[in-house]
Amino acid sequence: MIKLHALKYSRATRVLWLLEDLGQPCERVDYDRTEEFRAPEALSNVHPLGKSPVIEDNGEMIAESATILRYLVAKYDDHSHRPQPGTWDYWRHEALFDYVESSFAPVALKAIMSGFQGREIPEQAQTELDKQLAYITRELGDGPMLFGTQLTLADIQISYLLALLDMLGLLQDHPDISDYWQELQSQPGYIAATEAAGPMAPPG
Template identity: 30%
Template sequence: MSETKDKIVLHWLQHSRATRILWLLEELKLPYEIKVYKRDSQYRAPQELKKIHPLGRSPLVEIIPEGTSKPVVLAETGYIIQYLLDHYNPSGELVPSSPENRELVKYYLNYTEGTLQSLLVSLLVNSKAKSSAPFGFGFLMNKLVGGINQAYYLPELLSNLSFLDAQLAKQSGGYFAGDRLSAADIILSFPLYENTFANPERASQTLGQSINLVEKFPHIHKWSEKIKDEPGYIKAGKILESKL
């Protein structure tokens, strides 16, 4: 357990990307509290989260430094991870030893949410648009959204998956930055493992076509097999199961 006496609170939203922060807190052996929020009937975050941060999104982390009462509120996954590594990681856990791989971690903290996740979100939104089209407009909406996906989002996503598979091929240890787990693997776990390789059926729906992910992206597949067996990842999942 870390020696810090700061109070750390993770605001975790059901079916969100916040699980990665819980996993990170476990890896860093930090004391923390977790507050769980459930989505409403429209799959939106509850208004209570806006009391923590004006945008009302998750993950959110509140840190109340020892001796103060005013919380530091952290939003955005990549920023939260970097902040926790900078302030609560004196032993250098989850940070590679080589300068090159340390820079890689910083890159992936920005790339994952800025590039990769935006493609997945766009495809998800387009999928919802197809299913929620007004009566009589379903065919037109399918043609419109399908054309946009085929022209841009799907080729871009496949290009990014190929890029990541090639990046892993360069790493002899099977992780994204060096030969052991780093913050890069934690942030990439949501889009790559949970949203894709752990759920082939959903991946096929997202991609709009049947693709053998194991054959097409073998290095990501091997990495995914490592991720699902990581003790910290497993523990985070069990903690959330007990909260829901």
């Protein structure tokens, strides 16, 4: 059975969501954040960088949420969370899946950290965030998700950042993204994961 090291209010909820979708149980080890909203020292005993999520399977350890999600769909031979291999949609999906942490996260987190610290978001950071959200809106097309009605790994991957942005009121000027986030929250796997481990984002 997969062991999931899950930090509260973190990307670990993505992993639990996918496991719920796959109908796979896990042994979950929960970690509370410090008063400074950081990971506790205990996670450094799990991974040298004190990261979460981390999974353990058959004596091996895997970090990085994107890698974990890919590992799980391969392990359980799941073909329902990606477009058909060999199609252009498949490669568009892979690009969007990697886009979340490589391009979107650095921009979103600049705005998120300002919000967490009670500071006004710098104009340049807001402009960069709006550009990213406009790009995601374009990729959504008619929606309701990135690939129509199919929930994909890319949708699960992007959910954490949307949760934080929504908590800070930063989706208000992007109604299509706000609707998309509401749709993601209605997915059975998301509901089961957050009922089990708590919300993705801390209370506003």
